[in-house]
Amino acid sequence: MTLFHLSPAVSDALANKRPVVALESTIITHGMPWPQNLEVARKVEATVRAGGAEPATIAVIDGQLCIGLDDDQLTALAQARGVAKLSRADMAVCMAEGRTGATTVAATMIAANLASIQIFATGGIGGVHKGAEASFDISADLHELAQTAVTVVAAGAKAILDLPKTLEVLETLGVPVIAYGQDQLPAFWSRAAGLRAPLRMDTPAAIARAHKMRQALGLPGGQLIANPIPESAEIPRSVLAPVIAQATRDAEEHGITGKALTPYLLQRIFELTEGRSLDANIALVLNNARLGAAIACEMVKD
Numbered sequence: 118m119t120l121f122h123l124s125p126a127v128s129d130a131l132a133n134k135r136p137v138v139a140l141e142s143t144i145i146t147h148g149m150p151w152p153q154n155l156e157v158a159r160k161v162e163a164t165v166r167a168g169g170a171e172p173a174t175i176a177v178i179d180g181q182l183c184i185g186l187d188d189d190q191l192t193a194l195a196q197a198r199g200v201a202k203l204s205r206a207d208m209a210v211c212m213a214e215g216r217t218g219a220t221t222v223a224a225t226m227i228a229a230n231l232a233s234i235q236i237f238a239t240g241g242i243g244g245v246h247k248g249a250e251a252s253f254d255i256s257a258d259l260h261e262l263a264q265t266a267v268t269v270v271a272a273g274a275k276a277i278l279d280l281p282k283t284l285e286v287l288e289t290l291g292v293p294v295i296a297y298g299q300d301q302l303p304a305f306w307s308r309a310a311g312l313r314a315p316l317r318m319d320t321p322a323a324i325a326r327a328h329k330m331r332q333a334l335g336l337p338g339g340q341l342i343a344n345p346i347p348e349s350a351e352i353p354r355s356v357l358a359p360v361i362a363q364a365t366r367d368a369e370e371h372g373i374t375g376k377a378l379t380p381y382l383l384q385r386i387f388e389l390t391e392g393r394s395l396d397a398n399i400a401l402v403l404n405n406a407r408l409g410a411a412i413a414c415e416m417v418k419d
Contacts, residue, residue: 124185127173136170136413139229139237142219146200155195161406168410175228180215184232204257223261230265237269238409240402241305244274244283263290267339268328270409272401273303277382280310293340303345306352306397325415344408350400360389
């Protein structure tokens with residue numbers, strides 16, 4: 118049984134030891150409306166290529182784990198309805214039943230690792246939700262970072278989360294949390310979360326060396342590279358805090374929990390910021406794709 122299918126471009130890049138950057142697909146199916154989702158997916162891939170690496174957008178299509186999508190597949194996925202949102206728990210079931218699903222951070226890491234792709238660029242990771250001491254709502258992304266050897270470039274954890282608890286869980290799990298180019302931990306739409314990052318690195322080459330050193334030491338898991346959103350696109354924490362509080366209250370009033378919570382909160386914040394949050398989201402994803410490509414290029418050097 119073939120576990121996954123590589124696109125010709127990704128297969129050729131891997132065979133010739135050229136840099137490859139994994140990309141998730143939930144941003145396409147659950148993050149943005151049509152046709153903007155397709156436009157952004159194309160821009161992210163183009164940004165990776167401009168940085169000298171091959172993009173590998175990952176999704177399960179009709180039960181087949183596809184690592185690298187052609188433009189027809191991207192277009193079909195962007196317009197598809199009822200696409201599952203896949204994490205570690207349900208990825209295998211989706212494949213076994215021949216269904217279509219978009220990969221979250223955790224599922225993308227699993228797929229990338231299967232294909233020996235070591236760098237993954239995304240928007241933000243999941244984490245510990247506010248009120249988790251009662252709900253136990255903690256993203257599988259955190260445990261995936263602790264066990265799957267992929268370096269993940271993100272703009273920190275999503276700002277709707279309990280960031281101090283998320284950082285604490287990552288530290289407990291032994292995940293290196295590395296702020297890129299600053300001492301503060303970024304908070305998705307904002308450059309600073311009000312928390313000092315445990316580690317800091319200032320160059321893609323240093324990040325690549327740290328990844329290889331973890332491998333040499335036999336340490337499980339990956340690295341989280343917290344890459345701050347560009348200054349020109351950020352929404353300050355002082356502006357976001359009341360918006361997030363309002364969106365959270367609205368979710369509680371409507372009884373929205375589990376996998377439905379994050380998409381609801383992101384949509385509500387989009388409405389409350391009159392679209393500004395989506396513009397920031399696009400900017401940070403492209404910024405992470407640029408850094409991901411730079412790290413991937415360093416990774417393939419001897």
